Amino acid sequence: MISIYNSLSRKKEDLVPHVPGKVKMYTCGVTVYDDCHVGHARSLYIFDVIKKYLQYRGFRVTLVRNITDVDDKIINRARQDGVAFDDIRARYIKSYERDLAALGIARADVEPLATENIPGMIAHIGKLIAKGTAYVIDGDVYFSVRLFKDYGKLSGQTLDEMMTAVRIEKDEKKKDPLDFALWKKSKEGEPAWPSPWGPGRPGWHIECSTMSMYYLKTESLDIHAGGLDLIFPHHENEIAQAEALTGKPFAKYWIHHGLLTIDGRKMSKSLGNFYTIQDVLKQFSPDILKLFFLSAHYRSPIDFTFDGLKNSRRALDKMAEFVDRAHAARRGIAKIKSLVGYPVELQEFRRRFEEAMDDDFNTAQGLAVLFDIVTVGNKLLSSVRSRGVALQACRLLLELAEVLGFKIESASRAQVIGSSVRLKTAPPAGSAAAETLLPADVKKLVQERQEARQKKDFKRADEIRDYLKAHGVSIEDTKKAA
Numbered sequence: 001m002i003s004i005y006n007s008l009s010r011k012k013e014d015l016v017p018h019v020p021g022k023v024k025m026y027t028c029g030v031t032v033y034d035d036c037h038v039g040h041a042r043s044l045y046i047f048d049v050i051k052k053y054l055q056y057r058g059f060r061v062t063l064v065r066n067i068t069d070v071d072d073k074i075i076n077r078a079r080q081d082g083v084a085f086d087d088i089r090a091r092y093i094k095s096y097e098r099d100l101a102a103l104g105i106a107r108a109d110v111e112p113l114a115t116e117n118i119p120g121m122i123a124h125i126g127k128l129i130a131k132g133t134a135y136v137i138d139g140d141v142y143f144s145v146r147l148f149k150d151y152g153k154l155s156g157q158t159l160d161e162m163m164t165a166v167r168i169e170k171d172e173k174k175k176d177p178l179d180f181a182l183w184k185k186s187k188e189g190e191p192a193w194p195s196p197w198g199p200g201r202p203g204w205h206i207e208c209s210t211m212s213m214y215y216l217k218t219e220s221l222d223i224h225a226g227g228l229d230l231i232f233p234h235h236e237n238e239i240a241q242a243e244a245l246t247g248k249p250f251a252k253y254w255i256h257h258g259l260l261t262i263d264g265r266k267m268s269k270s271l272g273n274f275y276t277i278q279d280v281l282k283q284f285s286p287d288i289l290k291l292f293f294l295s296a297h298y299r300s301p302i303d304f305t306f307d308g309l310k311n312s313r314r315a316l317d318k319m320a321e322f323v324d325r326a327h328a329a330r331r332g333i334a335k336i337k338s339l340v341g342y343p344v345e346l347q348e349f350r351r352r353f354e355e356a357m358d359d360d361f362n363t364a365q366g367l368a369v370l371f372d373i374v375t376v377g378n379k380l381l382s383s384v385r386s387r388g389v390a391l392q393a394c395r396l397l398l399e400l401a402e403v404l405g406f407k408i409e410s411a412s413r414a415q416v417i418g419s420s421v422r423l424k425t426a427p428p429a430g431s432a433a434a435e436t437l438l439p440a441d442v443k444k445l446v447q448e449r450q451e452a453r454q455k456k457d458f459k460r461a462d463e464i465r466d467y468l469k470a471h472g473v474s475i476e477d478t479k480k481a482a
Helices: 038-056 072-081 085-103 118-131 160-164 206-214 228-246 277-281 284-292 306-329 333-338 344-358 363-381 384-403 430-434 438-455 458-470
Strands: 003-006 011-014 021-027 060-065 134-135 142-145 180-185 200-202 221-227 251-257 260-262 302-304 415-417 420-422 474-476
Touching: 003 251, 011 021, 011 200, 038 060, 038 085, 038 221, 038 251, 038 260, 038 284, 038 384, 060 206, 072 085, 085 277, 085 306, 118 134, 118 142, 118 180, 118 200, 118 206, 118 228, 134 160, 134 277, 134 363, 142 228, 180 206, 180 228, 200 206, 200 344, 206 221, 206 228, 206 458, 221 228, 228 384, 251 363, 284 363, 306 363, 306 384, 344 363, 438 458, 458 474
Parallel strands: 021 060, 021 221, 221 251, 260 302, 415 474
Antiparallel strands: 003 011, 134 142, 142 180, 180 200, 415 420
């Protein structure tokens, strides 16, 4: 039985979805006004792992992850850049999709855009007005917080405590400082959609409430997920809007990941410690970044450091070296995968892995099991008599790594860092790299790419990088060549 720490009840609970065997899960997605940073990467990845593990345990999972493409931040970015609102939306939706692909993170089953669902939001708001829990003032619509008796149940705050966190503006029109906007009257030059209350746009909170219920086809979700920083006010407001409308619990389980800091400090552009996903992937592979995230429990805060990434690279190398040894023991990883069943001595590893992950998705403990497999597998490979079990251990390692959403690639593949090339061994026989690229060819292309970068011909540099990647050669750009 899988247990989940429920932020609503503040305790671990057994996962029992509304429909046996099916999990309907919603997670808050990105707001597309800038490139995604490493904090977004953790959120996107960890919920992808949770989905994968639920599927591994036999659940049919439907994941909806929205894209907020109408928001004050997007409007302000458009003004700052002197471009149209739609241009900013399109630019950063494309950037988000590029980052997902680069990280090797699957798209959600549905990734709705807020701008494509405004009619549903207007209908939701209209019903709240009809129920008396929302009111209109001069083209704006607000939710009456004090009329929802359970407000604060997720964050555990009283209304008085919330008041200390509310900034009251001089021109405030709402009846109560705690009331929040469901619909915002558009100002001149801002994007607007027609509504019964005049042209405007939806508030941020109503977007998630409306889209989650619509696309998951339910008024009560199984799991609602997001970052710890979204509990108040965003998730608190989602609950109020949804439950005031339906009279039903909005979500059975609320799960929140811990926050990410940079070298012990909050990530901030002003502090110069703001790293986008693309910044990090210039120096480290996606799987190294994933291994770094897995090393901490998802609910725990994690401090992002480049030393931590280097440790994760060494850990991934150890796994890859074991895979290479197993590869050498029998021709081709494909044959290792074709072996059927696992001997009893390896089943204990699977049991321990599942025990760790069943306990609120404890990836740190699950990852420790994978390292134990490597340790035992290396010992088994040293004896000809136990080599068959070692090959099974390798297959189990690859299987469980896949559940955790990362790959263990052969250490024998070329790793290119800066302008230098390291070839530990020749590329595996039969691979695309072995068939079309010799080490000398790789070195020549890398040199050409380095020269292109120095000339700021980044288009050519990217073409060479993509060509090498397609042939099994990974390039990692660093400030100094290794």
